[in-house]
Amino acid sequence: MMLKRKLRREVGIQSDPGYPQLGMHHYLPYLEGMHAELKPDVYFEIGTESGASLGFAHCTSIAVDPVFRLDTDVAKNKPELHLYQGTSDDFFASGMLDRLGLKIDFAFLDGMHLFEFLLRDFMNTEKYMSPDGVMTIHDCVPYNALVAEREWDKDKTSSWTGDVWKLLPVLREYRPDLSVEVLDLAPTGLVKISGFDPDNTVLSDKYEELVQDYQNLSIEQFGLDRFCEAVDLQRLSAQLQTPSIVPDQRIFSTWEEPERAAKASRNIALKTAVPNARQKEVWGDYHFARGLADAFLRLGHCVKIDSVREWYKDAGKSDLDIVLFGTEVYTPTGDTPMIGWVLYPGREEEDLTGGFDRAAHMYFASPAAASEFNASKQNCTGEVLWQCFDPKLMYPPDRPADEGMVFVGSNHYHQFGPRQIVEYAVQNPWTFKLWGKAWKRHPAKAWLQDQYLPNARLGDVYRDARIVLCDHMPSMSRDGYVSNRIFDALACGAAVISDPVENMPADFDKFVHCVSSQDEFDAALSEIRAEGATRRKARMSFAKDMHRRHSFDERAKQILEKGAALSLF
Ligand SMILES: C[S@@+](CC[C@H](N)C(=O)[O-])C[C@H]1O[C@@H](n2cnc3c(N)ncnc32)[C@H](O)[C@@H]1O
Structure with missing residues (x-):
């Protein structure tokens, strides 16, 4: 349940302009798929926390974290599990991997989110990678400047990638011999690396210089275009047919709270023309309401979406009812102000205008319909409010599509x-x-x-x-x-x-x-x-x-x- 909630929260975050937009697949199910595909004999992980990623390994595993906060039985599917409670630097210094005599087939680096730490984790891990091993790294694709700062300001952002993005331009420049792919997995990308050379010393020779050059550089000083070029994001959507996000199980008529409430947070109820909960996936009106509801949540307001069945339930608890007119007349009850929005004409045989009478304001996604409404002298004004789109789903590709x-x-x-x-x-x-x-x-x-x-x-x-x-x-x-x-x-x-x-x-x-x-x-x-x-x-x-x-x-x-x-x- 916790995992489902995490997935839903972390998929569909909208990037700030200029930052790469991640897709609708989450890295955790993808990692699970990689275990099934690669069938590694040895899995190595830096940064384990709850054990969500460690839980996918079915083989001999080594996990490093200064503070394990395991909430699943991570040992149950493994022949051998070594947990090192300490920093990754201490782990490598301890010589534990040499003593175990293991080569790593599959690695996941997700520890301290500071550039110099990840650079060291990368260099140290490479020494133990088997020749055809695969390494994955989390958090190298921040979606705004705030999450990419070196210090995590928890009052301003609930997620933090830190400045580990810097590893990407460094690998592109100094290790062109590696195969480095950056996958558009939510929430902050997944880097997939192969072609290791455990004896390569280019990075360790340049370590001090790299840290000096990069440590205090912000992503915007580095240049967003340059960063996007270094990322060269690979879109997985064509390969992964079904989005890994759990189906939207949010139920109608339930108040949803924003992650961060606005100073004057309102309760906004969206009344849709969807007849009932069972039909929500196939009704465009639901997806429209969902997109609008998410936008209100991002602005710090509470929302609920009602199907026709719940239109009049729970009346009086909202500060504003927004009626997305479709096929039936909505008649407001109580004192809650109502704004109507007509997105498409109702069916020929239905006259929806009766529902507009008690609106405080009416929007129409058609200039002609707005003028007609105003000409008929109603109690309120009609105004054009065009259709729109969900920025989580609709955004331009990194490279324009060639054909078709x-x-x-x-x-x-x-x-x-x-x-x-x-x-x-x-x-x-x-x-x-x-x-x-x-x-x-x-x-x-x-x-x-x-x-x-x-x-x-x-x-x-x-x-x-x-x-x-x-x-x-x-x-x-x-x-x-x-x-x-x-x-x-x-x-x-x-x-x-x-x-x-x-x-x-x-x-x-x-x-x-x-x-x-x-x-x-x-x-x-x-x-x-x-x-x-x-x-x-x-x-x-x-x-x-x-x-x-x-x-x-x-x-x-x-x-x-x-x-x-x-x-x-
Ligand atoms: C984002 S969490 C890992 C999440 C986990 N891999 C997953 O996918 O569910 C990052 C973890 O890195 C650990 N960490 C912080 N500093 C570290 C360090 N120097 N060495 C190793 N791990 C560190 C933290 O304690 C935290 O548990």
Whole structure:
């Protein structure tokens, strides 16, 4: 249970601009997989703490930590276990490894998070590595400047990588003979090294000089671009099909508390159109609410997400109800102020406007819908608040994807007729990948990857493509709603080919090609395929800018500012 909570807390942390963004897989399950794959005879670990990583080893193991805080039976699956309670420097000085006469097949360095300590741990461990041994190192990819400081300010950050990131540029420069891969595992990367030379003395000869050069250098003084280059992050998403994060088991209608409460922390209830808990994974509305809830938590507020079943439960405990309008009318009860947000038009047969009556403010993800609302003189004002994206999942790749187009969506021919954008793609399939239901009897099935793509993998798929195809339900086009797929794709640095959309946010038309015929589709495709390095670079910086303008964090801030301006709390 503790481990599950740790995994959930540590996956999906958003990096500060300029810092490498880690993926959605956690290092602990990955280490477990490495044990299964490598089947080492000898495992060595510096920094054990609770024993979470040591527990995965099934072989002769040696673990070093000045303060063991074991909370699992780490001995049960091992023929032999040596625990050294002391610093790693003392351990190596003790000659214990020589006495044991062991060579290390698999090592994990996760001890003191200061550069000179890790440098020594690396040099000392290499001397005992077997020729085909593999070493892994934790914490070399910090996600902001604060976690990378040499002193851990526990009042400001609950995690700390320290400055062990410095080992990466040092290995790249002085040990090009090693194979060094940096994997995008959450929360702070995993370095995987092989090709050891136990007799190599380059680092020990230069030790004093390296410490002098690097010790007092901050990551920003070193240069973030230079750091990212040294990291050269390897994306594991393509290889690891299923994210290792435990499925989201958070339940509806439960108050969630922020890690760090804001000075004026509010209780915010999000009312979604998801009918009940069982259906949450397949409802886009849930993922939308989850992203918004996480943004409020990051800002220091308490949140809960209600499915329709819990809409009226626990009324009165929140300071603000945000109703994400979908398919049913929400009627506020009690005095809690309510802000409504209409993200897509309701079904043809339903009139949701009855639910807008008691709102303090209404947002619409469509300029046309906001104007129509204002023209009908309601009790409050309607304003445009565009769709947005989850910055934990949608961010640009380190290198722009080279080729290919993707479409994620089901074939709903029987309801709305053919999805024209897919019909065009099939006629001109430049490395096309498709996910969705009911394509099996359609010519597009030749490109079908799977019927279902978990939401947590969507960003990986968009980042791996140069073009994301998009279209709109007839009611969305009619009422001027822009699909959130466009926001996601642009945030991932992809170009978009879409059916015509009126009134997109400013500048979107730079990278969204709207087409209404096969010829226009072909022309857009050729234009994107022919684009040069400058244009791709522009697309990547546009993606970074999306984060400032259209992420859930931005929307959460806008809503709170509106609440304050209207004196709702
Ligand atoms: C992040 S924890 C290790 C977590 C563990 N490897 C895991 O993945 O669950 C870091 C550990 O390093 C230990 N440590 C601190 N200084 C050390 C040193 N000089 N030598 C060895 N271990 C040290 C700490 O006591 C702490 O338990």
